[in-house]
Amino acid sequence: MAATVRPVQRKEFKFRESSYLPEVLRGLAITTRQFWRNLVGQRDIVTLQYPEVKKRYPNRFRGRHRLMLRDDGQVRCVACMLCSTACPANCIHIVAAEHTNTSIEKFPQKFEIDLLVCIYCGFCEEACPCDAIRMDSGRHSLPTFSRSPQNIGKIDLMEIGSLSIAKQGGKNA
């Protein structure tokens, strides 16, 4: 395919423009008008006063992770490692353990996400086969004074978790 070349004609400045002065005055008029409009009544101001006024994030915003819960409040995750395998940043660390309930088989003894390493790509929630990890909390990670609190564990993740309407465990459950 041949490249399409589109020559753009530069606008030649007329004397009125190249003598600066009328255009400078026009610019000054615009900035001065805007100054007074905003000084008296803040008419065009777009700034949000952040901590007091917060903007609602869009529905698909990927925020802090949360681990969803079973109906009895246990963690939904079955420690299948799909999320930590999919994670491009390698920041999910799961230690699996055997569950006493044989129909569940496995559960994560330790489930840690290092939020400083996470790139919020959302691959983990895509990979999860049983709706156990989600990023729909609408929160972004908060600043902390040291690194270690950013490595959040299972308890923190479950704290903002909730029940899922998805059925887990196939036919026999």
Added chain:
Amino acid sequence: MLELILLSVAKVMGIVMVFVMAVAALLTWIERKQSALIQNRVGPNRASVAGLRLGGIFHLAADAVKMLTKEDFDPETDNPLMFRLAPFLAVVPVMLLFAVIPFGPGEHFLISNVGVGALFILAVSSLGVYGSTIGAWASNNNFAMLGSIRTTAQMISYEVSMGLNLVGIFMIYESVNLQDIVIEQGSLIWGWLPAWGIVLQPLAFILFMTASIAETKRAPFDLPEGESEIVGYFVEFSSMRFGLLALSEFIGIVAVGATAAVLFLGGWQIPWVQGTGGWLTVAQVGAMILKTLFVVWLQMAIRWTLPRFRYDQLMRLGWQYLLPLSLLNIFITGVVLMFVEQGRI
């Protein structure tokens, strides 16, 4: 003798410390606030004293505290003395300017009635280049050096037309003494038009403002700083040393404001009001301050309106447009004066 010294000290305190420093300090806040409002933002508004915000005016104090308590970093330089001297070299000339500016009629509102006041202003304002150049060269940094080269070239180029612009004023008022120039501006032409510099020399006023904004190194002529590309001649300065360099720029704005007010806007003269004394004097000092603030505001508004020039455009504007126009202005002034003297106008 002692009386004279005390009086001078009082005048210096009154003019420089109370008026100039206060305005310069306020400008650091006003600039942020004004630019914010022009750009549909709110600007600094968080600093508060006892829950009172007052539009963030306390950022003045917060900034000062921040500047004074930050680490004062010394770069590895072969010339630490010059590096430390540079902020003073920048701030002293702009403050010196106020020595000859008459803020009101008579002796009491003028620190020193120098016979060659206007020339003193031109001489001292060109000294300002030393502060930025020496500071940049002593800080042993290539970016600072680039900034200082730009500063030097720019200031030297624009000084030429700045000086030539004032020649027209000197020709009309037949004096280089600022107080005399202001007194001359009190007269009326044809009985109704104030004989202000801006009325008699409109072209010179525009050229003078352009050249002086270039002298104070502010946008659209802020190439010596050029934050987005070379950071500027003060890149190695930190804490209050940087603060002093920035403050010298703001004092420079006030100085340009006062100079333009004296030379072009009639100084302390209130139009159509003759005579001095009593409350009228107070009003006249007020008028001078208002005029100064107006020119200060004009410079700030221009800074937030126009984009920066390219360097070749800057040089072309300085040498190919401003300089010939200044010479043309002198020529026209001369011709008109000749006709006036022959009684033809």
